[in-house]
Amino acid sequence: MANDYISFVFKSLLLLIHLVFLGQHHVDSASVVKSLPGFEGPLPFELETGYIGVGEEEEVQLFYYFIKSERNPKEDPLLLWLTGGPGCSAISGLLYENGPLTMKLDVYNGTLPSLVSTTYSWTKNSSMIFLDQPVGTGFSYSRTELFNKPSDTGEAKRIHEFLQKWLGKHQEFSSNPFYVGGDSYSGITVPATVQEISKGNYQCCKPPINLQGYMLGNPITDSKIDGNSQIPYAHGMALISDELYESLKRICKGEYEHVDPYNTECLKLLEEFNECTSKLYRSHILYPLCEMTNPDCYIYRYSLSHYWVNDETVRKALQINKESIREWKRCDWSKPYTKDIISSVPYHMNNSINGYRSLIFSGDHDFEVPLIGTQVWIKSLNYAIVDKWRPWMINNQVAGYTRTYANKMTFATVKGGGHTAEYKPDETFIMFQRWINGQALYGKVKLLQKTE
Structure with missing residues (x-):
């Protein structure tokens, strides 16, 4: 009976030490x-x-x-x-x-x-x-x-x-x-x-x-508001014609985000708008639209960060917790x-x-x-x-x-x-x-x- 009690106390102490260690690990990880x-x-x-x-x-x-x-x-x-x-x-x-x-x-x-x-x-x-x-x-x-x-x-x-x-x-x-x-x-x-x-x-x-x-x-x-601003912006930057812009305003009545599916004329005009603008690099319209792996492209720098952050020596230097180790992505849209x-x-x-x-x-x-x-x-x-x-x-x-x-x-x-x-x-x-x-x-x- 005494041995059982000693064993219980010993296991309890081990559990307590383990919990304290875990607490310290997550409380102070800087x-x-x-x-x-x-x-x-x-x-x-x-x-x-x-x-x-x-x-x-x-x-x-x-x-x-x-x-x-x-x-x-x-x-x-x-x-x-x-x-x-x-x-x-x-x-x-x-x-x-x-x-x-x-x-x-x-x-x-x-x-x-x-x-x-x-x-x-x-x-x-x-x-x-x-x-x-x-x-x-x-x-x-x-x-x-x-x-x-x-x-x-x-x-x-x-x-x-x-x-x-x-x-x-x-x-x-x-x-x-x-x-x-x-x-x-x-x-x-x-x-x-x-x-x-x-x-x-x-x-x-x-x-x-x-x-x-x-x-x-x-x-x-x-x-x-943001969506409806894209067409007047495109017109102001000469990405679409005056005629297309005036038609969009008249037929779609300034509503380009949530278009009535029965307004086929508006939908057709929006298709024309997309044809004019789909090949643009939308984050900066003066930059070329190209693959991230192209060294001549602006976004190639994102590829470099992918190689850098996924290097084991970098993760060690940053003190990354092993529980979070996975392939690092600059932007993960799948979550x-x-x-x-x-x-x-x-x-x-x-x-x-x-x-x-x-x-x-x-x-x-x-x-x-x-x-x-x-x-x-x-x-x-x-x-x-x-x-x-x-x-x-x-x-x-x-x-x-x-x-x-x-x-x-x-x-x-x-x-x-x-x-x-x-x-x-x-x-x-x-x-x-x-x-x-x-x-x-x-x-x-x-x-x-x-x-x-």
């Missing part, structure tokens, strides 16, 4: 990364990678990259950057849009692709968290089978929980001004996340997150996801009422989410214009156009820009720098430097 394969020498910035568990049992493990501000991390803003998709990895933002590293554009020869420093990183004046979300994106994963698939509203809650836990482990940043940013499909999740954080600050969560505002680039906002926010306009309205400042910017050569639609929903908020439409300048050259509204919202175009910040990274960096510092976009700035 790692400082000093160097990365493909980059010469130590990293010239402070990088941390890790997992934060969310959900009742912390079954969802969200992977993040955190880079401290290169200026004054104790006081500079903290920015959470969400890549669109849904299902596009945070690496897209980090290596192509606004991070301190990018791929060296050499033709792949079977060896590990190289990384080089950028001169346009937003981390020059803010700390940044690049987050792999929703679950299944990048290196984020679930330790158990999920009964509820990710959704727009569900992600807003998960991201809020992630932030609370992340700041709990990084309390030195809890008083820094906090912003949420992203582009493309993040136009749905970012406004909802801002509202969720704002509600949490008032209702449930202490200490409050020092939320100040948000920014979005070429944001998907309302499928009807189940519920799009339960039809329009994020009401979220913008609520965030405006609550006083949060915002920056909405549009690359003016994006055919995916044309700037025309973005201007339509901004106008629907019905706020007075504070600063009239005017050019914003870099080195005495027009970099785009901008105006501001009474709800602390700034709208800006990026001249020659595309669907994401990556097409004009120098210009978007200057734009972000001015806005985050509370300056007017049309102010003065230092000379631009070129990417190394």
Whole structure:
């Protein structure tokens, strides 16, 4: 009997030790990364990678990259950057849009692709968290089978929980001004996340997150508004004829997204429209449409990141949890996801009422989410214009156009820009720098430097 009792106690202790170990493993999984394969020498910035568990049992493990501000991390803003998709990895933002590293554009020869420093990183004046979300994106994963698939509203809650836990482990940043940013499909999740954080600050969560505002680039906002803007945009950019445009307006009555199936004349005109535009690279209409494996194509850089991230030495350096090891994809469109926010306009309205400042910017050569639609929903908020439409300048050259509204919202175009910040990274960096510092976009700035 005594032996049975001793055996029971011993097994219980082993189980307790095992549970404590598991708890520690999932509570503290952050790692400082000093160097990365493909980059010469130590990293010239402070990088941390890790997992934060969310959900009742912390079954969802969200992977993040955190880079401290290169200026004054104790006081500079903290920015959470969400890549669109849904299902596009945070690496897209980090290596192509606004991070301190990018791929060296050499033709792949079977060896590990190289990384080089950028001169346009937003981390020059803010700390940044690049987050792999929703679950299944990048290196984020679930330790158990999920009964509820990710959704727009569900992600807003998960991201809020992630932030609370992340700041709990990084309390030195809890008083820094906090912003949420992203582009493309993040136009749905970012406004909802801002509202969720704002509600949490008032209702449930202490200490409050020092939320100040948000920014979005070429944001998907309302499928009807965004979709209906593509035809007038195509006409304005001389992609379709005046005759076709006038016929579309008259026969389809401005409704191009949800066409009456009995309106055969409209459907026929839309077929003609698609014939004119189907061979365009929609993310930037001036770029050629070609295969990702073509070294002469813009999107070849995405192939390089695929080779780099899927290298075993890179995953080891990033401290990737073995449970999440699988083939990394820049964007995985196959994951189940519920799009339960039809329009994020009401979220913008609520965030405006609550006083949060915002920056909405549009690359003016994006055919995916044309700037025309973005201007339509901004106008629907019905706020007075504070600063009239005017050019914003870099080195005495027009970099785009901008105006501001009474709800602390700034709208800006990026001249020659595309669907994401990556097409004009120098210009978007200057734009972000001015806005985050509370300056007017049309102010003065230092000379631009070129990417190394």
